[in-house]
Amino acid sequence: xxxxxxxxxxxxxxxxxxxxxxxxxxxxxxxxxxxxxxxxxxxxxxxxxxxxxxxxxxxxxxxxxxxxxxxxxxxxxxxxxxxxxxxxxxxxxxxxxxxxxxxxxxxxxxxxxxxxxxxxxxxxxxxxxxxxxxxxxxxxxxxxxxxxxxxxxxxxxxxxxxxxxxxxxxxxxxx
Amino acid sequence: xxxxxxxxxxxxxxxxxxxxxxxxxxxxxxxxxxxxxxxxxxxxxxxxxxxxxxxxxxxxxxxxxxxxxxxxxxxxxxxxxxxxxxxxxxxxxxxxxxxxxxxxxxxxxxxxxxxxxxxxxxxxxxxxxxxxxxxxxxxxxxxxxxxxxxxxxxxxxxxxxxxxxxxxxxxxxxxxxxxxxxxxxxxxxxxxxxxxxxxxxxxxxxxxxxxxxxxxxxxxxxxxxxxxxxxxxxxxxxxxxxxxxxxxxxxxxxxxxxxxxxxxxxxxxxxxxxxxxxxxxxxxxxxxxxxxxx
Numbered sequence: 001x002x003x004x005x006x007x008x009x010x011x012x013x014x015x016x017x018x019x020x021x022x023x024x025x026x027x028x029x030x031x032x033x034x035x036x037x038x039x040x041x042x043x044x045x046x047x048x049x050x051x052x053x054x055x056x057x058x059x060x061x062x063x064x065x066x067x068x069x070x071x072x073x074x075x076x077x078x079x080x081x082x083x084x085x086x087x088x089x090x091x092x093x094x095x096x097x098x099x100x101x102x103x104x105x106x107x108x109x110x111x112x113x114x115x116x117x118x119x120x121x122x123x124x125x126x127x128x129x130x131x132x133x134x135x136x137x138x139x140x141x142x143x144x145x146x147x148x149x150x151x152x153x154x155x156x157x158x159x160x161x162x163x164x165x166x167x168x169x170x171x172x173x174x175x
Numbered sequence: 176x177x178x179x180x181x182x183x184x185x186x187x188x189x190x191x192x193x194x195x196x197x198x199x200x201x202x203x204x205x206x207x208x209x210x211x212x213x214x215x216x217x218x219x220x221x222x223x224x225x226x227x228x229x230x231x232x233x234x235x236x237x238x239x240x241x242x243x244x245x246x247x248x249x250x251x252x253x254x255x256x257x258x259x260x261x262x263x264x265x266x267x268x269x270x271x272x273x274x275x276x277x278x279x280x281x282x283x284x285x286x287x288x289x290x291x292x293x294x295x296x297x298x299x300x301x302x303x304x305x306x307x308x309x310x311x312x313x314x315x316x317x318x319x320x321x322x323x324x325x326x327x328x329x330x331x332x333x334x335x336x337x338x339x340x341x342x343x344x345x346x347x348x349x350x351x352x353x354x355x356x357x358x359x360x361x362x363x364x365x366x367x368x369x370x371x372x373x374x375x376x377x378x379x380x381x382x383x384x385x386x387x388x389x390x391x392x393x394x395x396x397x398x399x400x401x402x403x404x405x406x407x408x409x410x411x412x413x414x415x416x417x418x419x420x421x422x423x424x425x426x427x428x429x430x431x432x433x434x435x436x437x438x439x440x441x442x443x444x445x446x447x448x449x450x451x452x453x454x455x456x457x458x459x460x461x462x463x464x465x466x467x468x469x
Contacts, residue, residue, distance in 0.1 A: 025443040027428065036437055039333055039428055041419045044270060046329045046336040048441070057437040060379045061202065063372055063445045070201040071376065104397040113398035117391045147206050149391070151380035158379055 022058045023066035055098075060156065074146070075155040077139035079132045083169055085162075090170025093163050100159065100167060105149075109174065117149065125172045134168045203376040205383040211370060213357050213455040218405035222392040224249060225405065231463070246393060246400030254410055254463040255349075264342065264414030264465025267335070271343030274336055278323060287322035288344070295347035299462050300354045303451050305361040312365040314450050316341050316412075316422050317442045333441035338412035338422045345412075348462040353409055357455045369452025372445055373404070378436030384449070405456045410466035417469065423450055 022028055027037040029050065036053040061069050094102040095111060103111050105118035124134060136143060139154030153159040159167070211217055218225040227238065228251040238244040239252040278284040289306075290298055302315040309321065316332045319340050323330035330337040357366035376383045387396065388404045395401075411423040421429070424441035427449060431438040439445055 022437060023439075025439050025445070027438045027440050036432075038432060038438075039425055039441075041333070041335050041338075041421070041425070043335050043419060046323075046331060046334050048331045048334040053432060055435075057379060057432070057435060060435070060437065061200070061377050062437045062439060063375060063377050063431070063449075064439050065368075065444055068197070068200050071203055071381065073201065114395065115397055116395040117387070117401075142203065146203075149205075149382070149386045151382070156379055156381060 021069075023062055023064035023068075025064050025066060026058070026062055028058055072152070072155050074142035075140045075152070076143055077136050077154055077164075079135045079139075081131065083131045083165055083172075085165035085167070085169030087166070087169040087173040090166035090168070090173075093159070093167055094170060099163065100153070102167070121171050122174050124174065126175065129172075131168055131172060134171050135164060138164045138167055138171075203381055203383075204371075205374045205376060205385045205389075208370070208374050208385075209389055211452075211456065213366070214458045215353075215406040215456065215460040217456060218403050221389065221405060222403035224392075224403055228406065231461070243400075246402050249402050249406060250468060251406075251463075253468055254466045262414050262416075262465070262467045263419060264467055267339040267342050267412070267414065267420045268346060268465050270336065271339035271341070271346075274330075274340050275343050278326060278328060278340075284322055284326065287325055288318055295344050297348050297351055299345040299348035300351050303355065303362075303365070303447060303454060311444075312361050312447055312451060314423070314442070314447055315344065316424065317447070319344075320442070331441075333422050333425045333428075335420050338420045338425075341422065342412050342420070342464055345462055345464045349464060350461045352459045352461050353454060353457045355451070355454055355458060357451065362451060365448045365451040366455055368445075369448035369450070372449055373452055378431070378434055380435040382434040382436070384430070404453060406460040408450070408453050408457045409460050410463045410468070412464075414465060414467045415469070416467060423453075 027039070027050070028035050029037055029052075033052045034054065034056040036055065036057040037050040038053040040049040040051050042049050061067055061071050093100040094108060097104070102108065102118070103114055105115035106121055107114040107116060108121065137150065138159070140152035141148045141150040142152055151158065154161070154164055209221060212220070216225060224247045227235065227247045228249040231251050231254055234248055234252055236252070238248050245252070275284070285294065288298065289304075299315060302318070303312055305312050306318070313321075316337055319337050320330050320332045330340065355362065357363050374383050374385045376386070384404070387401045392401050392403050408423055411421070411426065413421055413426075415421045422441065424446045427446050428438035428441070
C-alpha cells in the first residue's frame with residue numbers, strides 16, 4: 001500500500017503540469033513490476049491488498065478526470081508494399097490474448113468460443129479487398145469509421161508493423 | 176499511513192481544481208449516446224430484455240438453462256431467493272453483521288451513515304448521495320470507510336470487511352427498489368459526468384463501457400454474452416465465484432483491466448460518477464443481496 005501512496009504524492013509534487021504521467025488516482029505503484037496494480041481482496045480484513053498486474057497499462061489514457069493525456073488522433077498508416085506477411089504467424093497473433101486477440105470479437109475458422117461483435121472476416125481476397133485497406137483497418141480503423149469499436153492496434157502501439165503485416169496476410173488467406 | 180493517504184487525496188483534489196480550468200484533453204467518444212432513462216424501465220428501449228427479468232419471482236427457467244439465452248435474464252437467476260445454496264456472500268453477510276454491531280455499539284456509526292428513525296431499512300436504496308458534510312457525492316462504501324475512520328477503524332474502500340458491512344446494510348433493503356434522484360444539483364452533475372464517462376474511450380484498446388454495453392448487447396465476446404447496463408447494480412457487493420467479495424468499484428477495476436484500461440482507485444471520482452449513472456439506470460429495481468455471479 002505504501003508505494004502506491006508515495007506514487008500519488010510524487011506525482012502531485014513533481015508532475016502537476018506534466019501531461020505525460022498517469023493520474024494521481026490510478027492504481028499504480030511506480031516501483032512495482034509493470035507498475036499497474038490489481039486489487040486483492042483478503043477475507044476478514046479491512047485493508048485492500050495489491051498485486052502487480054501482468055501488463056503495464058499506464059501509458060494509455062484512463063477514465064480519471066485528472067488524466068490530462070490526450071488520446072492519439074486517428075492516424076493514416078504508412079503502408080509500404082509488398083505485404084511481406086506470414087499468415088501462420090498472423091493466425092498465432094490473432095488467437096493470442098496478449099497480442100491481437102482477434103478471436104475475442106471475431107469468428108475465425110477452427111477456433112471454439114469466438115466472439116460475434118466484430119464482422120465476418122472471410123473472403124476478403126475473393127472480393128478484391130486490397131492489402132493496404134486491410135492493413136489500415138488493423139492499424140487504425142477510425143480513419144474509415146470514426147464510431148468503430150475496433151481498437152487502433154497500430155496507432156496505439158499495441159502491435160508492431162510486422163505483426164500487422166502478418167495479420168493482414170492471415171486475413172487475406174481466409175476464404 | 177492514513178495521514179499520508181489523506182495528504183495524497185488532498186493534493187489530488189488541489190491539482191484537480193487547477194486542471195479543471197484547462198480544456199479537456201482529446202478523447203474518442205462512442206457514438207451515438209442513447210437516450211438513457213434514470214429508471215430501470217429504460218431498458219425497454221435498449222436491450223429490451225427487461226420483461227424477462229422485471230419480476231425475479233417469475234423468471235423463465237428455460238432461458239436460464241440455455242447458454243444462448245440466459246443473458247436475457249440479466250443473470251438475475253443468481254439473485255436470491257433462487258440461489259438458496261449457502262455461498263460466500265452469506266458468510267460475508269455474517270462478517271458484516273459482526274463488524275457493524277461492533278462499530279455501532281454507541282449508535283454513532285449508524286448516525287454517521289445517515290440512518291434515520293427507520294434505521295438501516297431503505298438506506299442502501301438512497302446511495303450514492305450528496306453528503307453536505309463531505310461536500311461531495313459518495314457511494315455507500317466510501318461513507319462506510321469514512322465513518323469507520325471516525326472511530327479509528329480502518330475499513331478501506333474495496334476491502335473485504337468494508338464490502339461485508341455494505342452487504343449487511345444492503346440486506347435491510349432487500350426487495351426495496353433503488354431510489355436516487357439525479358434530476359438536480361450535484362447528483363445530476365455526477366450523473367451527467369458518469370453518462371459521459373460511460374461513452375468515453377480509454378486504454379490500450381480504446382474501448383468505452385458503451386462499446387460493448389449498448390450497441391452490442393447480446394453479442395458474444397470470447398464466448399460470453401454482453402448484458403444491459405440497466406438494473407445491474409442492485410446485487411452489489413456481490414460474491415464472485417472466482418473472486419470472493421466484490422464491491423461495484425472493484426468490479427469497475429476488473430472491467431478496466433479486462434479491456435486494457437489502467438484502473439483507478441476505489442472511491443475515485445470517476446468511478447463514483449459511473450456508480451451514480453449506473454445506479455440511476457437501476458432506479459425502480461429491487462435491491463438483491465447476497466447474490467452470486469460467476
